[in-house]
Amino acid sequence: MSTETAxxxxxxxxxxxxxxxxxxxxxxxxxxxxGRLLHDSKAILADQLDAxxxxxxDRGFGGDKGGIDLALxxxxxxxxxxxxxTIDVAYRYFATDRRSFILADCPGHVQYTKNTVTGASTxxxxxxxxxxxxxxxxxxxxxxxxxxLLRVAHVIVAVNKIDLVxxxxxxxxxxxxxxxxxxxxxxxxxxxxSDVLVVPVSALDGDNVVDxxxxxxxxxxxxxxxxxxxxxxxxxxxxxxxxxxxxVQLVIRPQGALAPDAxxxxxxxxxxxxxxAYAGQITEGSVKVGDQVTVLSPGHEPRNTTVTGIDFAxxxxxxxxxxxxxxxxxxxxxxxxRGDTIAAAGTVADSTxxxxxxxxxxxxxxxxxGAKVLVKHGTRTVQALVRNVSGxxxxxxxxxxxxxxxELNDIGHAQLRLAAPLPVENYQRHRRTGAxxxxxxxxGNTLAAGLVKDHPGDHEEERYVI
Amino acid sequence: MSTYTxxxxxxxxxxAVSTSTRLSSLDTLESEAIHIIREVVAxxxxxxxxxxxxxxxxxxxxxxxxxxxPGKVPFPVLHVDTGHNxxxxxxxxxxxxxxxxxxxxxxxxxxxxxxxxxxxxxDGTRNPLQTVPLLDAIQRNKFDAVFGGGRRDEDKARAKxxxxxxxxxxxxxxxxxxxxxxxxxxxxxxxxxxHVRAFPISNWTELDxxxxxxxxxxxxxxxxxxxxxxxxxxxGMWRAVGEVSQPLPHEEVITKTVRxxxxxxxxxxxxxxxxxxxxxxxxxxxxxxTLTERGATRADDRISxxxxxxxxxxGYF
Numbered sequence: 080m081s082t083e084t085a086x087x088x089x090x091x092x093x094x095x096x097x098x099x100x101x102x103x104x105x106x107x108x109x110x111x112x113x114g115r116l117l118h119d120s121k122a123i124l125a126d127q128l129d130a131x132x133x134x135x136x137d138r139g140f141g142g143d144k145g146g147i148d149l150a151l152x153x154x155x156x157x158x159x160x161x162x163x164x165t166i167d168v169a170y171r172y173f174a175t176d177r178r179s180f181i182l183a184d185c186p187g188h189v190q191y192t193k194n195t196v197t198g199a200s201t202x203x204x205x206x207x208x209x210x211x212x213x214x215x216x217x218x219x220x221x222x223x224x225x226x227x228l229l230r231v232a233h234v235i236v237a238v239n240k241i242d243l244v245x246x247x248x249x250x251x252x253x254x255x256x257x258x259x260x261x262x263x264x265x266x267x268x269x270x271x272x273s274d275v276l277v278v279p280v281s282a283l284d285g286d287n288v289v290d291x292x293x294x295x296x297x298x299x300x301x302x303x304x305x306x307x308x309x310x311x312x313x314x315x316x317x318x319x320x321x322x323x324x325x326x327v328q329l330v331i332r333p334q335g336a337l338a339p340d341a342x343x344x345x346x347x348x349x350x351x352x353x354x355x356a357y358a359g360q361i362t363e364g365s366v367k368v369g370d371q372v373t374v375l376s377p378g379h380e381p382r383n384t385t386v387t388g389i390d391f392a393x394x395x396x397x398x399x400x401x402x403x404x405x406x407x408x409x410x411x412x413x414x415x416x417r418g419d420t421i422a423a424a425g426t427v428a429d430s431t432x433x434x435x436x437x438x439x440x441x442x443x444x445x446x447x448x449g450a451k452v453l454v455k456h457g458t459r460t461v462q463a464l465v466r467n468v469s470g471x472x473x474x475x476x477x478x479x480x481x482x483x484x485x486e487l488n489d490i491g492h493a494q495l496r497l498a499a500p501l502p503v504e505n506y507q508r509h510r511r512t513g514a515x516x517x518x519x520x521x522x523g524n525t526l527a528a529g530l531v532k533d534h535p536g537d538h539e540e541e542r543y544v545i
Numbered sequence: 546m547s548t549y550t551x552x553x554x555x556x557x558x559x560x561a562v563s564t565s566t567r568l569s570s571l572d573t574l575e576s577e578a579i580h581i582i583r584e585v586v587a588x589x590x591x592x593x594x595x596x597x598x599x600x601x602x603x604x605x606x607x608x609x610x611x612x613x614x615p616g617k618v619p620f621p622v623l624h625v626d627t628g629h630n631x632x633x634x635x636x637x638x639x640x641x642x643x644x645x646x647x648x649x650x651x652x653x654x655x656x657x658x659x660x661x662x663x664x665x666x667x668d669g670t671r672n673p674l675q676t677v678p679l680l681d682a683i684q685r686n687k688f689d690a691v692f693g694g695g696r697r698d699e700d701k702a703r704a705k706x707x708x709x710x711x712x713x714x715x716x717x718x719x720x721x722x723x724x725x726x727x728x729x730x731x732x733x734x735x736x737x738x739x740h741v742r743a744f745p746i747s748n749w750t751e752l753d754x755x756x757x758x759x760x761x762x763x764x765x766x767x768x769x770x771x772x773x774x775x776x777x778x779x780x781g782m783w784r785a786v787g788e789v790s791q792p793l794p795h796e797e798v799i800t801k802t803v804r805x806x807x808x809x810x811x812x813x814x815x816x817x818x819x820x821x822x823x824x825x826x827x828x829x830x831x832x833x834x835t836l837t838e839r840g841a842t843r844a845d846d847r848i849s850x851x852x853x854x855x856x857x858x859x860g861y862f
Binding site for chain 2: 094095096167168169170171172174178179181193196197200201312314315328329331332333336337338339340341343346351354358359360362390391392393400402403404406417441453455456457458510511514515516518522523524525528
């Protein structure tokens with residue numbers, strides 16, 4: 080098949096979406112790997128390639144061979160080039176005939192925790208790079224530790240520069256065993272949700288990046304891109320959970336102010352006079368018309384009712400699942416507002432005002448006990464008091480150390496008292512309803528990524544790292 | 546009829562996944578964009594949508610109608626008028642606003658030039674001049690959130706911008722001081738004088754936009770499709786002959802079959818030779834294209850490698 084035909088087909092086929100992030104330092108060849116994926120999947124267009132070829136020649140890359148420096152394909156802003164730094168996560172896009180990919184390219188050398196947490200929070204998979212000559216380093220342990228904490232569904236370890244160890248199976252197997260040992264120590268894979276795959280690659284030459292390499296005959300697994308094309312996305316996994324969750328964003332109640340184009344298109348204005356539906360995005364599970372649901376609202380006992388309709392822009396759906404944005408109609412005329420949660424009946428615990436959490440601290444302003452902050456959870460924002468900081472994670476050893484403050488890139492435990500109860504759930508089991516932001520009430524900046532833990536003694540969750 | 550796309554299992558190892566129904570990438574992007582639009586409307590006092598009649602802003606408006614159906618789109622649209630418009634685009638803009646019952650706010654580059662508050666550039670291009678009228682309109686109307694159709698695949702500066710992007714009193718973007726954006730929790734808190742630019746279709750590519758236009762049967766200004774036009778060659782692009790876009794004596798005017806990939810200031814937006822007469826033709830053409838849309842059609846982005854970065858820092862879209 081010609082390149083052109085393949086591209087046209089890739090554009091015309093219904094593909095699915097897959098989000099992944101990369102973690103690793105410049106030295107591991109991360110930029111080259113990203114450049115290789117974009118280049119070999121034909122995501123780089125001629126004018127971009129020309130610009131890179133010119134710059135490569137200017138900088139003398141490839142010498143007489145006139146090669147192009149693939150790392151330049153991910154070269155960032157002028158502000159970054161001038162200072163020789165990477166500011167933060169850059170998003171890149173490419174597609175194959177099976178999938179459209181969103182790649183969060185996270186710089187590794189500075190503020191790696193902040194960037195890895197950010198990139199991994201939306202990722203279905205994270206590719207961690209290891210230099211085959213160096214093996215598992217403390218940085219690898221740190222990355223895997225953060226990914227376990229954030230419960231990324233798939234971790235792919237790319238053992239790069241395999242060409243520089245003469246495509247040695249022994250070297251690869253030793254690194255693979257080390258990686259699996261770290262994963263076992265962390266509990267990655269133990270819950271049956273996440274998994275770790277190890278792939279030998281040469282980003283520079285393209286071995287096992289897009290196509291399987293003949294130079295690693297001892298490796299029978301898929302190339303990196305094949306892995307990315309076939310892994311189930313987190314939404315696919317989470318849409319099957321029994322625990323339907325739907326934070327209400329807003330109430331759609333036109334009261335006569337109907338969309339003129341809808342009316343012109345034949346909408347029966349009289350029938351929609353009293354229309355009332357709750358708009359939001361399904362964060363987990365699925366819902367059908369006729370399902371029993373529980374409405375969680377602050378200041379109310381949980382209320383049970385029935386789903387009478389699921390609307391999406393004029394279409395009535397029988398069923399919807401995460402991550403669809405829909406509008407839900409309910410049997411009872413009950414008072415529901417933004418910030419309430421609609422959930423499958425009988426699957427939710429009570430809301431709580433005592434929040435136990437892991438915090439990934441993302442701000443240069445340190446956290447102190449007694450600080451007043453804002454907590455944004457789902458579609459609600461409430462005031463909160465930091466009652467205590469009870470420890471800090473050593474990402475290298477996975478031990479929890481004594482700490483009473485958290486600084487930029489620290490991950491620690493804290494207990495917060497909320498001004499109003501929230502329907503939080505354990506992050507390890509509910510990625511969306513277990514996540515929250517900590518916000519500075521003074522300037523509105525995001526201070527931390529919060530991951531909800533069980534109350535001490537509630538469950539046997541303590542085997543997890545933090 | 547549900548919104549699912551069911552894929553048949555293609556191989557045995559897929560069995561565990563293929564028993565499920567998967568959303569297509571377009572459905573996923575659409576739901577993400579609608580979620581963001583609803584978040585901004587719920588959390589801000591006075592949002593507005595930048596609407597130029599260009600394809601990305603048309604898709605944004607279409608998503609907004611879906612987000613609030615059967616209600617009206619609950620915010621006005623804002624057009625920064627360079628005065629260098631394609632007449633069919635202005636006509637399209639006015640018809641769209643009328644059809645959806647929207648309020649239209651116009652910020653006029655020409656008025657600022659007439660009042661002496663902006664100077665015409667030597668090259669005659671007015672795209673970079675849009676920043677001042679844009680910020681003026683935002684301040685006068687007290688807009689605290691402005692939706693834009695910016696996409697991260699357009700440019701490397703856009704590739705690093707957040708979905709909710711905080712701007713200071715001068716509308717400036719500070720790439721070194723952006724809030725981390727985690728999960729689908731958007732932090733739009735801002736102080737008096739600051740505002741937020743919201744980019745719900747950040748994760749869409751040009752091809753996604755066209756496939757969506759085709760799937761949703763969305764009307765666009767006619768110049769996005771192949772038509773006969775008098776053009777002349779300049780800077781390696783085909784420029785339309787018009788009131789503000791006149792050939793120099795040595796530039797030969799010829800009639801060609803062209804279409805536009807982007808729609809902007811007539812004096813710096815180039816046409817591409819194309820026989821894509823329908824949306825289906827355009828999808829095929831874009832899928833096979835070997836040039837980026839800005840590289841192919843925008844003289845202003847060729848000025849320097851960091852052209853967009855500089856404009857964004859100054860408050861551009």
